[in-house]
Structures are given as structure tokens and as C-alpha cells.
Amino acid sequence: MGAPTGEFSQPAAGWDRFHSKEIAKVLSHFDLGVIATIREYHRGSRRAPKLRIRSDRGEFLLKRRSTERDSAERVRFCQSIQKHVASCGVSTAELIPTRGNADTLLELDGRRYELFRFVEGVRYTRTEAQAQEAGFALAQLHAALTTCRAVGQMPDARIHHNQHAHAALSRIPEAVAYANPNFDRTMLMQALDRLRGRLEMAEHKAAKCGYDSLAQQPIHGDWHPGNTIFRATDPVTVIDFDSARQEPRAVDIANGFVQFTLRSRAAADPLEWPVGLDPERIQAFARGYTAHTRWTAEEAAIIPWLMIEAIVGEASVPIAREGSFAGISAERVLVAVANLLDWIGDRSRAIAGI
Known part of the structure; x- marks a missing residue:
């Protein structure tokens, strides 16, 4: 060298x-x-x-x-x-x-x-075509993983009944107070109450819909635009298997539904972020996945509740660690997150029916 x-x-x-x-x-x-x-x-x-x-x-x-x-x-x-x-x-x-x-x-x-x-490619630009590609790539990945016999130590992590998320929600007030003594305590505590309520309901609904009966297999564990590289004519390249683990494939599907369909959050103030997900990109992601592999009615019923569980973990853990979310006010981010959880919960039947 x-x-x-x-x-x-x-x-x-x-x-x-x-x-x-x-x-x-x-x-x-x-x-x-x-x-x-x-x-x-x-x-x-x-x-x-x-x-x-x-x-x-x-x-x-x-x-x-x-x-x-x-x-x-x-x-x-x-x-x-x-x-x-x-x-x-x-x-x-x-x-x-x-x-x-x-x-x-x-x-x-x-x-x-x-x-x-190093793999060159283009960033995810929130198009329906890219969302569909991401869905197809995930289905292709899941099909390959059904025959995988991995070696080594499987990570101890899960989305459903994630105790790290519950612990993080409890630690957030102290972490935020340390990072920003002038934070809005009333706004923070009300947002946390909303998150806990939605999380507990999602856990109950996922369990009632048969989460424990779903087949488990190796999954990617962190399916989002940053871990997919898009190129003009070649298939999507999948990177970063650091969160790979054994869980139902519906976990990856639920995370993809969220990550590839979020609306643009360009505003500096989280309270000005558009609420909800892009319905057209949800449909596109689903079309891509099901063009390769169909999911079951049981998986479909559970996906909206896993989406909520995934979002709570994604938001709460870094805030509990840093006291903010990528330098943004924790309480305002958590209100925006609670609004998104309400949007998904209120449309759970429509999402399950896609």
C-alpha cells in the first residue's frame, strides 16, 4: 500500500x-x-x-x-x-x-x-418511483434472508415492546432540563403523556393482532433512505447491516412505510412540519414490495401499530441521550411526533388495508 x-x-x-x-x-x-x-x-x-x-x-x-x-x-x-x-x-x-x-x-x-x-448513487428525493424501488428492494432482501443461517452474536434489540423506548421516555425530562434549563416543561410533559398513550395502545393492538404468532427471520433492522443507494439503471444497493437481527419481517415493512413516506420537514420549527405521511408514496412502497412478495392479512393488521412503536423509539432514545433532537428543541419535536402518531392511529385501518 x-x-x-x-x-x-x-x-x-x-x-x-x-x-x-x-x-x-x-x-x-x-x-x-x-x-x-x-x-x-x-x-x-x-x-x-x-x-x-x-x-x-x-x-x-x-x-x-x-x-x-x-x-x-x-x-x-x-x-x-x-x-x-x-x-x-x-x-x-x-x-x-x-x-x-x-x-x-x-x-x-x-x-x-x-x-x-464505496458505491456512488443519488439521494432519496421523495419520489413515488424511488419509494416503489425501496419496497421492491426490501422484498428481495427478505426473500434472500429466509435461507440465511447467520453466525455470530445476534443483537439484542426489538421494535415491539421495546423496553429501551419506555426507559428513554422516563429519562427525557431530566435530560432535557440538563441540556436546556429554560425548556417548556408543560409542553414537554403533555407531549410525553401523548406518546406514552399511543405507545401503550400500539403495543396492545400489535399483541392482539397476533404479533407473537408471526414467523421470525433475519431482517435489516434499519430500513430507511440513508441505507439505500439509488442509481439510474441498477438495482437499489443496500448498505449498513449494523442493526440486522431476528424479528418478523413486518418490522422492516413498518419502518419502511414511515421512513420512505415522511413529508418534507424543511421548516426550522417542528410545529410547522406537515403532519402525516404521503399517501401516494405509501401506496408506491406497498406496490414495490408486493410486486415481489405478498404479505399476509395478519402482517397488514399489525403494520400500523409497529409504525407507531418504531417512531417512538426513533425519537425518544436520542432525546433521552442528548436532551434535544439533532440540536432541535426536544419538546417541540415531541409535539410533532405526537401529531404524527395521532395521524397514523386515526388511519390505522386504511394503512392496514393497503
Whole structure:
């Protein structure tokens, strides 16, 4: 491997970072040729820093796994999922093995690293065509995963009856008060009461509709636009299997219904965000999935309630940790979330009937 001949860009504030000696030591384990540029790549978790590397052998993405949550066995589980679906024809970002022993997990100085071939593509622009592609890609992924026998440690995570979400809701007042002593306590507590009410109802409805009887299989676990790469003529490329786990496939479908159909939230104030999901993109996502694989009536009945459970977890956990949501006022975000949960709950029959 040649020494870097180009530039190394500095990271943005708040992101974990690589150090120069660390980079040189890690890259010495891979055969990348002559490196031209190394740039910080700010996508995904801030606790898992990434570098975009260009060399005479192509472009690559180096990722340091979070030491807080990712044991070696957990990483191997996620990698085995990715390798299996790739062998079944699903487009993924190729895992690059280390020099010599051909291992795709590098363990060095108590840290764990993965190197991927970088995949160029376009961002999700909220079109019906892209939503339909995302639905089809998810169905293709699920079909491949039905024959997967993953190795390693399966992550301990779930959407239904997610105790982390309940714990987060309890911690939010203290976290928000610490981050912003001038917060609107009345607004926050009323929003939390609405979230708890919707969450408890969703858990009850999902259980009543037969969640525990649904077949479980490996799933992606984090199906959203940031983990799908769209290209003009090629199939959608699926990335980031870090949340892969064993759950009913309806969990991925419910998350996709939310993530690929949210309306634009360009306004700075969450209270000005449009309420609800885009019905046309919901229909498009469903058309894409069912063009490959049909879901059952039992799964359809449960999907709206899993959507609500997923949203509560997505919003509550980071606020309980940071006291805000990506730097935005926690209480105003939670009111917007509660409005979205009301919208879904009030239309649960229509969503289940898609």
C-alpha cells in the first residue's frame, strides 16, 4: 500500500474521529494501492466514524465500529447477513478483506474496523418511483434472508415492546432540563403523556393482532433512505447491516412505510412540519414490495401499530441521550411526533388495508 499522497480533511464537531497514526496503521492491513485522498465521511452514527478513501484501485469506505455496542461476534453476525444476501444477488457494498488472511473484520488495539467498496448513487428525493424501488428492494432482501443461517452474536434489540423506548421516555425530562434549563416543561410533559398513550395502545393492538404468532427471520433492522443507494439503471444497493437481527419481517415493512413516506420537514420549527405521511408514496412502497412478495392479512393488521412503536423509539432514545433532537428543541419535536402518531392511529385501518 502506498502512503497517502493527498489530503486528510478534518472532522465536523461532535463526531468521533480517526487519528493520523491510527489511519496509517489500519490501512497497512489492506491492499489499496496508492492512496490519493482520505476524507471524513459524515453519514450514519456519530459514534462510528468513517473515511472515504480514493486510490488507484477505486474508492473505499473505512468504518470504525462503535466500541459501546459492537462486539466482534455481533459484527460477524451482521457481516454474515450481508455476505449471504450478496450471494443471493442482492446489491450491497462489497466488504474488502484484509491483506493475507482475507478476514473482513479487522481487530486492532481494542477496536474493530470494516472496509467497504464505496458505491456512488443519488439521494432519496421523495419520489413515488424511488419509494416503489425501496419496497421492491426490501422484498428481495427478505426473500434472500429466509435461507440465511447467520453466525455470530445476534443483537439484542426489538421494535415491539421495546423496553429501551419506555426507559428513554422516563429519562427525557431530566435530560432535557440538563441540556436546556429554560425548556417548556408543560409542553414537554403533555407531549410525553401523548406518546406514552399511543405507545401503550400500539403495543396492545400489535399483541392482539397476533404479533407473537408471526414467523421470525433475519431482517435489516434499519430500513430507511440513508441505507439505500439509488442509481439510474441498477438495482437499489443496500448498505449498513449494523442493526440486522431476528424479528418478523413486518418490522422492516413498518419502518419502511414511515421512513420512505415522511413529508418534507424543511421548516426550522417542528410545529410547522406537515403532519402525516404521503399517501401516494405509501401506496408506491406497498406496490414495490408486493410486486415481489405478498404479505399476509395478519402482517397488514399489525403494520400500523409497529409504525407507531418504531417512531417512538426513533425519537425518544436520542432525546433521552442528548436532551434535544439533532440540536432541535426536544419538546417541540415531541409535539410533532405526537401529531404524527395521532395521524397514523386515526388511519390505522386504511394503512392496514393497503
